[in-house]
Amino acid sequence: MGSKESSPIGIFDSGIGGLTVAKAVMEALPAEDIIYFGDTARVPYGIKSKETIQKYSAEITRFLVSMNVKMVIIACNSVSAVAKEVVTEAAGELPVLNVIDAGTKAAIQTGKNQIGVIGTLATVNSGAYKRELLKRDDSLIIKSKACPMLVPLAEEGWTDNEVALKTLSIYLNGFKNNGVEALILGCTHYPLFKSSIKKVFDDRDIEIIDSADAVARAARSRLKKTSMLNTQDKSGNLSCFVSDHPQRFRELAERFLGREVPDIYIKHLQE
Amino acid sequence: MGSKESSPIGIFDSGIGGLTVAKAVMEALPAEDIIYFGDTARVPYGIKSKETIQKYSAEITRFLVSMNVKMVIIACNSVSAVAKEVVTEAAGELPVLNVIDAGTKAAIQTGKNQIGVIGTLATVNSGAYKRELLKRDDSLIIKSKACPMLVPLAEEGWTDNEVALKTLSIYLNGFKNNGVEALILGCTHYPLFKSSIKKVFDDRDIEIIDSADAVARAARSRLKKTSMLNTQDKSGNLSCFVSDHPQRFRELAERFLGREVPDIYIKHLQE
Numbered sequence: 001m002g003s004k005e006s007s008p009i010g011i012f013d014s015g016i017g018g019l020t021v022a023k024a025v026m027e028a029l030p031a032e033d034i035i036y037f038g039d040t041a042r043v044p045y046g047i048k049s050k051e052t053i054q055k056y057s058a059e060i061t062r063f064l065v066s067m068n069v070k071m072v073i074i075a076c077n078s079v080s081a082v083a084k085e086v087v088t089e090a091a092g093e094l095p096v097l098n099v100i101d102a103g104t105k106a107a108i109q110t111g112k113n114q115i116g117v118i119g120t121l122a123t124v125n126s127g128a129y130k131r132e133l134l135k136r137d138d139s140l141i142i143k144s145k146a147c148p149m150l151v152p153l154a155e156e157g158w159t160d161n162e163v164a165l166k167t168l169s170i171y172l173n174g175f176k177n178n179g180v181e182a183l184i185l186g187c188t189h190y191p192l193f194k195s196s197i198k199k200v201f202d203d204r205d206i207e208i209i210d211s212a213d214a215v216a217r218a219a220r221s222r223l224k225k226t227s228m229l230n231t232q233d234k235s236g237n238l239s240c241f242v243s244d245h246p247q248r249f250r251e252l253a254e255r256f257l258g259r260e261v262p263d264i265y266i267k268h269l270q271e
Numbered sequence: 272m273g274s275k276e277s278s279p280i281g282i283f284d285s286g287i288g289g290l291t292v293a294k295a296v297m298e299a300l301p302a303e304d305i306i307y308f309g310d311t312a313r314v315p316y317g318i319k320s321k322e323t324i325q326k327y328s329a330e331i332t333r334f335l336v337s338m339n340v341k342m343v344i345i346a347c348n349s350v351s352a353v354a355k356e357v358v359t360e361a362a363g364e365l366p367v368l369n370v371i372d373a374g375t376k377a378a379i380q381t382g383k384n385q386i387g388v389i390g391t392l393a394t395v396n397s398g399a400y401k402r403e404l405l406k407r408d409d410s411l412i413i414k415s416k417a418c419p420m421l422v423p424l425a426e427e428g429w430t431d432n433e434v435a436l437k438t439l440s441i442y443l444n445g446f447k448n449n450g451v452e453a454l455i456l457g458c459t460h461y462p463l464f465k466s467s468i469k470k471v472f473d474d475r476d477i478e479i480i481d482s483a484d485a486v487a488r489a490a491r492s493r494l495k496k497t498s499m500l501n502t503q504d505k506s507g508n509l510s511c512f513v514s515d516h517p518q519r520f521r522e523l524a525e526r527f528l529g530r531e532v533p534d535i536y537i538k539h540l541q542e
Contacts, residue, residue: 041319048312049515121519149434152423163420163437170434244320248392 005228008033008239009219010069012060015043016249017151017188018075019256021099022238024216025073029223033236035067037267041244044151045078046122057083059269061090063241070228073215074098077119077186081128095222102218103184103211104132110207112181114141118171119186121146129186143180147171147187154189155252160196168193168200176200182207192255241267276499279304279510280490281340283331286314287520288422288459289346290527292370293509295487296344300494304507306338308538312515315422316349317393328354330540332361334512341499344486345369348390348457352399366493373489374455374482375403381478383452385412389442390457392417400457414451418442418458425460426523431467439464439471447471453478463526512538 009032011022016038025034037060039045045053057079064072072091074080079087080098088096107115117129124146133140149167158164175183183206185191191210198208223229230236238261242249245266253261280303282293287309296305308331310316316324328350335343343362345351350358351369359367378386388400395417404411420438429435446454454477456462462481469479494500501507509532513520516537524532 041323042313043318047314047515052312052515148427149420149423149429152420156419158420163434163441166434166437244318244323 004070005230006033006232007068007070008035009071009073010035010037010064010067011073011075012037012039012064012079013075013188014039014045014078016040016242016253016256017154019253020188020191021073021075021212021215023257024210024212025219026236026238028216028220029229029236031230031232031234031236033230034238035064035069035241036238037064037241038243039269040242040249041268045076046120050082053078054083054086056269058086058090061087063267063269065091065094070094071219071223072096073219075188075212075215077123077128077188077211078126081123081126095226097215097218097222099188099211099215100128100132100186102215103186103209104129104136105218106209106211106214107133107182107184108136110182110209112207113139114143114179114181116175116180116183117142117144117186118147118150118183118190119144120151121148123186129184141179143175143178145171145174150187150193151189154192154255157255159192164193164196165200168196172197172200175206176204180206182209184209185211188212189256238262240264243267243269275341276501277304277503278339278341279306280342280344281306281308281335281338282344282346283308283310283335283350284346284459285310285316285349287311287513287524287527288425290524291459291462292344292346292483292486294528295481295483296490297507297509299487299491300500300507302501302503302505302507304501305509306335306340306512307509308335308512309514310540311513311520312539316347317391321353324349325354325357327540329357329361332358334538334540336362336365341365342490342494343367344490346459346483346486348394348399348459348482349397352394352397366497368486368489368493370459370482370486371399371403371457373486374457374480375400375407376489377480377482377485378404378453378455379407381453381480383478384410385414385450385452387446387451387454388413388415388457389418389454389461390415391422392419394457400455412450414446414449416442416445421458421464422460425463425526428526430463435464435467436471439467443468443471446477447475451477453480455480456482459483460527509533511535514538514540
């Protein structure tokens with residue numbers, strides 16, 4: 001096995017929400033080593049200007065490249081929306097995947113015509129999912145809804161209590177009464193609400209598209225196609241780097257990752 | 272009137288929540304000019320390390336000093352908890368007030384013995400209110416509760432709907448059943464929930480202490496004592512500076528300020 005195949009996959013996000021993507025990648029590609037970077041010192045990106053997000057994304061990509069990754073996965077929707085070109089440039093020859101492209105492709109593959117998108121205010125306002133979907137099929141009918149309360153709910157651990165269900169029911173009310181057939185979860189935190197979302201739609205048949213799963217499948221397919229799969233017969237390692245050590249980090253990280261979190265390293269980026 | 276009396280009051284916060292403090296100061300001191308700085312590029316501070324918060328606070332204080340303010344008010348609980356010494360040093364000769372000291376003094380003045388404190392996770396975990404209260408009266412019984420959902424609720428504009436009331440009822444449940452007689456609102460966003468909090472306590476008699484009002488009263492008293500009141504007979508000006516222009520800024524700012532927001536200037540701090 002050459003050195004490139006055994007290199008880790010780099011995944012980054014503005015914070016720790018992207019660990020849902022790390023989790024999906026670990027499930028799809030259990031032998032791969034992963035280097036995760038969460039920019040916890042500067043989270044959230046969603047409210048920052050495009051220029052600031054691009055600058056931060058380039059810094060992080062250079063860090064991942066310096067760690068000898070073989071692929072970069074943008075787990076952050078805000079970065080995917082406004083900085084994928086910057087990341088691709090900073091990544092040089094390395095393949096770069098992102099949650100918006102992957103989620104969009106997965107939505108198209110469902111064959112459904114009416115597609116709903118939920119995300120943070122920044123992601124929805126960027127119009128990135130809508131734009132990418134229409135680029136692939138301009139006959140689609142797209143309806144979007146920003147759901148700003150879902151990230152704090154997920155971080156509070158309230159994903160299926162009365163407050164969560166009432167909040168989801170307010171946000172998803174419009175989708176319940178129109179013809180939406182598939183719903184893209186356009187935010188790294190949202191996979192935690194999958195079962196509550198199903199509850200809110202109760203008997204309505206709706207396909208839920210998880211961008212984390214979608215980008216993990218895309219990564220596996222790309223690595224296969226380029227003969228870059230890690231063929232070691234043990235489980236891959238996950239190394240977590242964060243730019244600051246936020247409170248409750250471990251508790252939150254374990255919630256998003258769905259398992260115990262290994263060692264966490266602090267990596268300060270230039271300021 | 273000397274030049275110092277006519278100088279503005281500087282108020283700063285990690286974001287725009289501190290506009291509730293600007294509002295309280297404008298009500299208590301209508302003739303004063305105010306320079307407000309919200310570090311919207313780097314909000315939230317609560318999850319950042321002490322060193323980072325201190326560095327940012329010193330930068331902002333130097334900016335306010337360069338704007339010739341006559342007083343610095345720290346509207347941010349996280350800064351008040353970990354950086355008031357740093358701000359005092361950067362402010363040189365200028366008086367520095369902060370929401371924690373002011374809220375604490377106001378709580379003592381109620382004469383109540385059992386005091387509740389609500390705030391963000393960072394403020395509550397810092398123990399700053401508890402420490403300051405016990406320093407003034409070690410016979411007090413203090414009970415604290417972090418309420419992480421209240422900031423996003425306020426920013427979503429959900430301060431009295433079903434979700435807000437249910438959330439408050441979960442957070443305040445402990446206070447309802449113990450002997451708490453006064454409740455400190457230890458976060459700039461919380462004044463927006465005053466009437467909903469009263470609803471949740473329904474017949475329980477509880478005194479609500481708003482740190483924004485408290486620091487405004489403290490500012491008036493300090494300016495009077497030092498003959499530094501602005502005696503102009505027109506309303507003072509409010510100038511708003513932010514380090515980045517976040518989405519929905521104007522809408523949010525108007526909600527916190529309770530009136531139309533004047534011109535907003537972008538002031539980039541060093542990075």
